Amino acid sequence: MNEHATILPILIPFAAALLQLAMKGYGIAAQRTIGLVAVLFGAAAAVWLLQLADAGNVLVYALGDWPAPFGIVLAVDRLAAGMALITALLAAGALLYASSGFDERGRHFHPLFQLQIVGLQGAFLTGDLFNLFVFFEVMLLASYTLLAHGGGLARTRAGLAYVALNLAGSALFLIALGMLYGTLGTLNLADVALRLQTLDGNFALARLACVLMIAVFALKAALLPLSFWLPHAYAAAGAPVAALFVIMTKVGIVAILRVQAIAYAPAAATADLLDGWLVALALATAGLAALGALAASRLRDLAAWLVLGSAGTLLVAPAFPQATVTAAALYYLLQSTFAAAALFLLADAIAERRGAAADTFQSGPRMHAPWLALAFLLTAASAAGLPPFAGFLGKLMLLSALRDSAAATAIWLVLLLAGLLVILALAKKGGQLFWVHTADAVAPAAPVADWRRSLAIALLVSPALLLALFARPVADYAARAAAQLHEPQAYISVVLGTTEIVRETRP
Amino acid sequence: MSGLMTAMTAVLCIAMLVAALVAIRVLGDKSLPIAILAAGLVSLLASVLFLILASPDVAMTEAAIGSGLSTFLFFFVLARIRSWEKGEREYDGEKHD
Amino acid sequence: MTGKNMIKRLLALLLLASIGAMFASLLLAYVPDTDLNFTARYYAEHTAADIGAANIVTAIIVTYRGLDTLGEVTVLFLASGIVGLVLSFGRKQNTTLRNLVPVGELLTTASQYLAPIIMLLGVYVFVNGHLTPGGGFQGGAIIASGMLLLLLSDPLKRFSHTLIATVESFSGVGYIALGLVGLVLAGGFLDSRILPNGVLGELISAGAIPLIYSLIGLKVGAEFSSMLTSLSETEDL
Numbered sequence: 001m002n003e004h005a006t007i008l009p010i011l012i013p014f015a016a017a018l019l020q021l022a023m024k025g026y027g028i029a030a031q032r033t034i035g036l037v038a039v040l041f042g043a044a045a046a047v048w049l050l051q052l053a054d055a056g057n058v059l060v061y062a063l064g065d066w067p068a069p070f071g072i073v074l075a076v077d078r079l080a081a082g083m084a085l086i087t088a089l090l091a092a093g094a095l096l097y098a099s100s101g102f103d104e105r106g107r108h109f110h111p112l113f114q115l116q117i118v119g120l121q122g123a124f125l126t127g128d129l130f131n132l133f134v135f136f137e138v139m140l141l142a143s144y145t146l147l148a149h150g151g152g153l154a155r156t157r158a159g160l161a162y163v164a165l166n167l168a169g170s171a172l173f174l175i176a177l178g179m180l181y182g183t184l185g186t187l188n189l190a191d192v193a194l195r196l197q198t199l200d201g202n203f204a205l206a207r208l209a210c211v212l213m214i215a216v217f218a219l220k221a222a223l224l225p226l227s228f229w230l231p232h233a234y235a236a237a238g239a240p241v242a243a244l245f246v247i248m249t250k251v252g253i254v255a256i257l258r259v260q261a262i263a264y265a266p267a268a269a270t271a272d273l274l275d276g277w278l279v280a281l282a283l284a285t286a287g288l289a290a291l292g293a294l295a296a297s298r299l300r301d302l303a304a305w306l307v308l309g310s311a312g313t314l315l316v317a318p319a320f321p322q323a324t325v326t327a328a329a330l331y332y333l334l335q336s337t338f339a340a341a342a343l344f345l346l347a348d349a350i351a352e353r354r355g356a357a358a359d360t361f362q363s364g365p366r367m368h369a370p371w372l373a374l375a376f377l378l379t380a381a382s383a384a385g386l387p388p389f390a391g392f393l394g395k396l397m398l399l400s401a402l403r404d405s406a407a408a409t410a411i412w413l414v415l416l417l418a419g420l421l422v423i424l425a426l427a428k429k430g431g432q433l434f435w436v437h438t439a440d441a442v443a444p445a446a447p448v449a450d451w452r453r454s455l456a457i458a459l460l461v462s463p464a465l466l467l468a469l470f471a472r473p474v475a476d477y478a479a480r481a482a483a484q485l486h487e488p489q490a491y492i493s494v495v496l497g498t499t500e501i502v503r504e505t506r507p
Numbered sequence: 508m509s510g511l512m513t514a515m516t517a518v519l520c521i522a523m524l525v526a527a528l529v530a531i532r533v534l535g536d537k538s539l540p541i542a543i544l545a546a547g548l549v550s551l552l553a554s555v556l557f558l559i560l561a562s563p564d565v566a567m568t569e570a571a572i573g574s575g576l577s578t579f580l581f582f583f584v585l586a587r588i589r590s591w592e593k594g595e596r597e598y599d600g601e602k603h604d
Numbered sequence: 605m606t607g608k609n610m611i612k613r614l615l616a617l618l619l620l621a622s623i624g625a626m627f628a629s630l631l632l633a634y635v636p637d638t639d640l641n642f643t644a645r646y647y648a649e650h651t652a653a654d655i656g657a658a659n660i661v662t663a664i665i666v667t668y669r670g671l672d673t674l675g676e677v678t679v680l681f682l683a684s685g686i687v688g689l690v691l692s693f694g695r696k697q698n699t700t701l702r703n704l705v706p707v708g709e710l711l712t713t714a715s716q717y718l719a720p721i722i723m724l725l726g727v728y729v730f731v732n733g734h735l736t737p738g739g740g741f742q743g744g745a746i747i748a749s750g751m752l753l754l755l756l757s758d759p760l761k762r763f764s765h766t767l768i769a770t771v772e773s774f775s776g777v778g779y780i781a782l783g784l785v786g787l788v789l790a791g792g793f794l795d796s797r798i799l800p801n802g803v804l805g806e807l808i809s810a811g812a813i814p815l816i817y818s819l820i821g822l823k824v825g826a827e828f829s830s831m832l833t834s835l836s837e838t839e840d841l
Contacts, residue, residue, distance in 0.1 A: 003792075004787065004792070004793075007792075007793050011793065014678075014780070015780070018773075018776065018777055018780060021773060022773060022777070061792070062791075062792065063670060063671045063792065063793060063794050064667055064668070064670050064671075064786065064790075064791065064792060064793070064794045064795040064796065065790065065791025065792050065795050065797075066667070066668050069642075069643055070643060070646050070647065070650075070668055071667075071668045071669065072668075072669055072670070072671045072672065106689075107689060107692070108685065108689065112682075112685075115678065115682065118678070122675070130669070130672060131669075131671060131672055131675070134671075134672045134675035134676060134679070135675060137675065137676075137679045138675055138678050138679055138682070141679055141682035141683060141686065142682055144686060145682070145685070145686050145689055148689075148690075156690060182634070183634075185637070185641030185642055185643055185644065186641075186642065186643050202633060202635075204630060204633060205630050205631075205633070205634055208630060531620075533613075533617065562661075563737035563738075564659070564661040564662075564737045564738060564739070564742070566737075567729075567737060567738045567742040568741055568742050568745070571742055571745035571746055571749065572741075572745045575745065575749050575752075576745055576748060576749060576752070576828060576832075579752055579832070580831065580832070580835065583832070583835040583836060584835065587691075587835065
């Protein structure tokens with residue numbers, strides 16, 4: 001039974017989506033119950049998977065029992081299991097929040113949400129590049145509709161640039177995969193890694209395929225020239241949807257980390273693929289995001305810029321071969337994901353209490369919600385990187401891990417400056433939200449306290465504190481995950497397993 | 508691949524390039540319906556090419572979906588956009604460029 | 605056309621040409637393999653023994669890479685759902701008032717006789733997917749093109765949405781159920797070896813492939829049909 005744990009995070013939401021579609025006629029309560037039970041089971045499955053993966057071996061699940069590279073395998077190392085758990089927790093928070101009424105503003109919210117989880121989990125767990133493409137597509141198609149959910153035609157138009165850009169990205173991904181199969185004759189990541197290492201002669205086409213693939217992942221991760229879709233699309237989406245979307249940029253970042261560590265870095269043909277340009281672009285992204293945060297006029301815009309900022313900070317990491325850098329990046333990823341998602345939910349909760357002023361940074365009616373202010377303070381302090389919260393620890397680890405690198409001065413300068421700008425932005429704008437009041441502004445009737453919303457916000461805000469309190473075990477896990485990621489030979493031999501023997505006898 | 512096959516492939520490729528240029532409205536009379544038909548033609552020629560390259564499965568898919576269904580989907584969408592434009596802005600549906 | 609538009613188009617053309625030149629130079633340098641590569645050789649040598657399917661492409665799509673196919677079917681399902689969802693924003697029920705170009709006698713009569721034959725061909729293609737070229741995706745598309753012919757000959761024709769939706773969910777659930785049976789009876793999720801391989805080349809052979817591909821064919825046909833009908837029925841606004 002243990003071996004099937006690997007596919008459960010994909011299978012549970014898939015089954016839930018089918019069940020929800022079949023039970024369309026039974027009202028919203030049934031849809032919610034199925035959805036919430038599914039994310040609960042999904043989270044439990046992810047915890048189980050994490051425990052299994054932490055035993056040290058890469059878990060390989062061969063779909064239909066066909067060995068790699070002939071069939072598709074799911075390959076779950078500590079990194080994949082960790083990402084699956086983050087996705088499951090984020091989904092739980094977002095769905096809980098959406099269940100308080102947001103889901104009724106359009107059709108088919110629940111099955112689409114579950115299918116989005118299928119796409120995300122599949123993208124993290126799979127060990128096959130074409131399968132990654134397929135799960136990307138599932139994720140993106142679900143996201144197109146979720147983005148428009150509850151906003152009618154206006155929100156549909158807001159998402160148009162996002163849809164067009166991602167369609168182009170998908171086409172590029174497909175071309176890259178075609179070239180990769182044409183040159184290397186395989187699509188399994190471990191096998192691609194092996195073949196890249198033994199590639200001789202003219203490898204220009206294979207190299208181009210690898211570059212194209214990085215470009216596609218960079219589009220998902222919103223690296224600078226390809227990042228302008230993000231703030232608009234995320235700010236346009238409904239709060240719970242935006243909260244779930246935070247993990248989508250991380251799919252791109254983890255994909256870059258993984259292909260670089262396992263396939264590109266060990267091979268002579270592609271070892272220098274990320275050198276030089278990635279760090280520069282990542283720093284530019286972080287800088288741009290900080291400026292955007294400073295100029296944002298609404299809290300949800302600010303949160304969207306923070307997503308971009310964390311993507312920029314994280315994308316510094318893949319270019320460095322040291323496991324300590326990767327480990328620090330993973331810890332930072334963990335906290336920045338939850339912080340940004342929490343900010344989206346908080347923006348919605350704040351907007352609800354300020355009437356016409358919504359979540360714009362203008363003076364509005366006084367809010368009588370001390371717990372909301374506390375939650376905002378906690379999240380903002382963590383997102384800004386103030387001690388003693390998780391954001392501070394993450395940035396500290398990342399900066400100290402990068403201390404000895406060649407570009408250390410530039411990285412330190414840009415990241416610290418960007419951090420300062422973000423602190424300024426959050427302090428100034430948070431003050432405007434909570435302290436500046438207009439006396440005659442009419443406060444809307446206090447919304448009914450909904451336990452689902454409060455619980456969802458608590459779930460996503462608490463990591464700012466918990467990740468700081470339990471920094472040691474979490475950072476240790478991140479270090480183990482990073483160390484495992486940087487041992488590509490172990491990954492390759494486990495995934496390809498016994499087929500290696502077949503290969504030796506090849507005529 | 509025999510000489511005849513090579514010649515056929517070359518003719519097909521040239522025809523596809525011309526059709527593609529019509530489809531992105533560089534050549535021809537630059538009307539949208541013609542562009543859609545040209546895009547369908549590219550798919551149709553591609554499916555013949557796949558057949559020459561001995562992959563009947565892909566050829567069938569390309570012919571049925573690429574040149575058949577998606578061409579008609581484009582026409583449905585075009586008709587819808589035009590009627591929407593007429594209704595919304597009293598737009599003259601004949602001038603579409 | 606204004607000058608600005610012209611420059612825009614020229615720039616786009618230049619960009620396309622340079623990308624084309626780049627790919628062309630790479631492709632000219634590409635030396636195709638003279639024999640099958642490692643994975644392709646495995647498929648060619650082992651398919652008949654492993655799976656019992658005469659069509660190797662089908663074997664790869666349904667069994668070796670079954671998860672991809674499940675994903676693609678999901679993608680298609682999502683796409684048709686999105687079309688329906690987007691079009692539902694401005695739907696108007698009043699469809700009697702439009703000026704239709706009269707449809708010729710030839711088209712009406714021909715489509716009445718042709719459509720069933722086309723659909724039968726579609727069914728043939730997906731039922732024989734493991735023996736002859738084609739399969740669920742192609743057969744489904746052929747079925748949908750039969751529907752398209754009917755729609756063209758009579759644009760006011762209405763198909764039963766319940767029927768399409770029922771076929772869609774029945775085939776989707778059936779596919780997943782077959783995958784889950786593999787979890788219990790065979791090597792894992794989506795293992796098609798839950799039925800005996802049979803004799804190579806016979807209609808009832810190749811394990812569960814004919815079953816799975818028939819379900820996929822129905823599913824694909826239903827998705828495309830629902831896309832077409834929702835587009836055609838909301839044409840008026």
